[in-house]
Amino acid sequence: MKNSDSAALDHIETHLDDAIERLFSLMRVQSVSTDPAYAEQCRRAAALLAEELAGIGFDARVAPTPGHPMVVAHYDGPGPHILFYGHYDVQPIDPIELWTRDPFDPSLESRDDGSRIITGRGASDDKGQLRTFVEACRAWKETTGSLPCKITILFEGEEESGSQSLDPFLREHAEELQADFALICDTLMWDRETPGLTIGLRGMAAGEVTVRGPSRDLHSGLYGGPARNPIQLLATILGEMKDKDGRVTLAGFYDGVHPVGDAVRADWDRLGFDGAEYLGEVGLSQPAGEAGHDVLEQAWARPTAEVNGIWGGYTGEGFKTVIPAEAHAKISFRLVGDQDPDKVWAAFEAHVRDRLPADCTAEFSLRGPGSRAITVPSDSAALLATREALDAEWGKSALLGCGGSIPVVNSIRSILDMDTVLVGFALPDDNIHSPNEKYELKSFHKGMRSWVRILGKLGEMADARDAVAAA
Known part of the structure; x- marks a missing residue:
């Protein structure tokens, strides 16, 4: 039976203030992973998340590691099986004198153009992002009594300090964490109106x-x-x-x-990227990469x-x-x-x-073991379903590359043998890792709505398989 997300979307609208307060409660926890003085705060953040997930129907626990604990939670839905990854730890707040208010006293502020932002450490990286998914699960559960997918959640507490415990934990718990594919919300939108699906990491x-x-x-x-x-x-x-x-x-x-495929190339061309402007922002005028490849391709795919x-x-x-x-x-x-x-x-x-x-x-x-590039096929069923959901919410989405690397994606690929779909609602000016970190309220609000739609579309994948099997 086809999943309907309308009730869950309505729940997001009527409970937005509650979702903001739950985010604020998590942001008030000073879970700075790199400083041993905050170890108890990291444990507190993990316990808060595990308790909340248990309250919406997950089998959740705080799992110890030699460092900061993991949060592991399971929901036995109809499928497909999703592994969602996020991290609850944050960067140090230094230099404190550059903050306009207490970094661990989150607030909702209005700007001159009428838009609103959530301010405070972890607003965007990654507490605000991971909470978009948790709130989407809450909306589904409280309106329909169930979730449309089988879900495993893994929240890490050492992402900002090197992830020393991550790979050993993945190896030790590989069977428990197995899923059809992984989802991560720790990346960027293309612009304020266009969410991104990152399909390539160098x-x-x-x-x-x-x-x-x-x-x-x-x-x-x-x-x-x-x-x-x-x-x-x-x-x-x-x-x-x-x-x-x-x-x-x-x-x-x-x-x-390999060359960039025609479909992806066409998608990138529609972004309207200005290579001259991109280089001009850092005082350059001429691309220095391989001749015959434009600036965006040099940065993302070469x-x-x-x-x-x-x-x-x-x-x-x-x-x-x-x-x-x-x-x-x-x-x-x-x-x-x-x-x-x-x-x-x-x-x-x-x-x-x-x-x-x-x-x-x-x-x-x-400098440690090397890492291979990650490429998510642009025609994979999970990515297509996710993009359809994003298009329904935002009116458009974009397939993005990434010049950098995200270590957890390599770990999931090499240890769990799974592809990862990366969906981001952060913006380049969110001051991630810097003083006065912020997260657009629009990103938080529409991020929750996006995940509601994504879960519904992924659930339809299972419905389609069941229909084929019954035919």
């Missing part, structure tokens, strides 16, 4: 290289000329990682890189090789005419498609070693 391989030459720092007046300079050598080697057209020259680097830092020799005050014994650089690669981070880093090491002259050596260190 992966990463990153680390350091040290090139060594002479046995000690040398006086450039005595040895300048005959002695190899490791800084100059390293700079030359790194410069040769790209050709004049911005293409990376590492052997096999583009293995697994791999990169970047030098993030380089140093050696004397860098203090004044001047010292020295030829350094060694030089260092930090390097990162953003990956797309099916690129293998281990193979990319190995190709980088080979690129350096193949260019080392006699008397010079190189040493490498990785």
Whole structure:
């Protein structure tokens, strides 16, 4: 039987003030995960969420970890089975003097244009976002007595401090957390009127290289000329990682890189993105990525090789005419498609070693394990159902890429073997991680309504399967 979301949507309208107060109650809990002084506050936030989920029909518990606890909750609905992830921890409030009010005293403020914003730490990242989903579940449960899907909820308490406990917890509880796919609400809208579905996250391989030459720092007046300079050598080697057209020259680097599909390309073209304006905001005028690919594609769908830092020799005050014994650089690669981070880093090491002259050596260190890119097929049933629901609520939606990485998505893919649909209602100016964090009331309100519709559409997927099976 087809799910109807009209009663749940009406519930959102008539209980908006209650939903705001429940968000405020969570925001008042000072769940700063990186500071041990707030450990009890993190436990309090987890307990508050578990108690609330239990109150709307979930089998919920606070699950201990070596760090801050997880919240795990289950609802045995008709299907499909959804894993929803969010995090209840927040960033530190420093510098406190830049806040216009107490960061843990949330408020609803009006602006000159008549719009309203929710202010306070965690308003957008991620308490406001995760609560849009919880409130949608509440609306379904209180109006129909049930939820249209089978749902598992996982709320983490260490996202803002490195997620040290996440992967071990996923491995230990993999069977319990298995679902058909995952949903995450911790990303951005395209603009104030267009919610985004993020279908691509770039992966990463990153680390350091040290090139060594002479046995000690040398006086450039005595040895300048005959002695190899490791800084100059390293700079030359790194410069040769790209050709004049911005293409990376590492052997096999583009293995697994796929072109953007026509449907996604057309969707991006409709966004009206202005590459010149995007670069102009940071004082640039010319794109420096691969020739033949526009700015948006370079940022979302093409791999990169970047030098993030380089140093050696004397860098203090004044001047010292020295030829350094060694030089260092930090390097990162953003990956797309099916690129293998281990193979990319190995190709980088080979690129350096193949260019080392006699008397010079190189040493490498990785910055943790690399991560593969994540791509959600634009024609997946879950994504299409989610987009249909967003279009019904907002009038339009957009398929977005993301130049960065979201570690939990990689963890869900690699450990639980599930795709993730990322739906975001935050905005770039929400001051996430900064003083005066805010969340648009419109984002919170329509975010709840969106999840009501999404749950209904996902429930219809199960109805369709049942009808086919019965035919």
